[in-house]
Amino acid sequence: MYVCICKGVTDRAIREQVAAGARSFAEVSRATGCSTQCGKCSCFAESLVDEAMSRGVQIQAVRQS
Ligand code: FES
Numbered sequence: 001m002y003v004c005i006c007k008g009v010t011d012r013a014i015r016e017q018v019a020a021g022a023r024s025f026a027e028v029s030r031a032t033g034c035s036t037q038c039g040k041c042s043c044f045a046e047s048l049v050d051e052a053m054s055r056g057v058q059i060q061a062v063r064q065s
Contacts, residue, residue: 006037
């Protein structure tokens with residue numbers, strides 16, 4: 001699904017950036033262009049980054065146990 005219409009950024013692209021090592025919304029934004037125009041997508045995009053990072057931490061915790 002498109003999260004950022006202005007830059008054509010999808011939820012998948014955001015999750016892929018986190019999986020590739022992005023550790024903040026700012027990093028995802030720099031890499032994808034998300035939220036760099038009108039900014040109306042920023043709240044939802046940031047929540048997706050937080051969710052993806054949280055899931056990544058949970059997966060790492062399971063792998064380490
Ligand atoms: S919808 Fe993302 S910058 Fe406009």
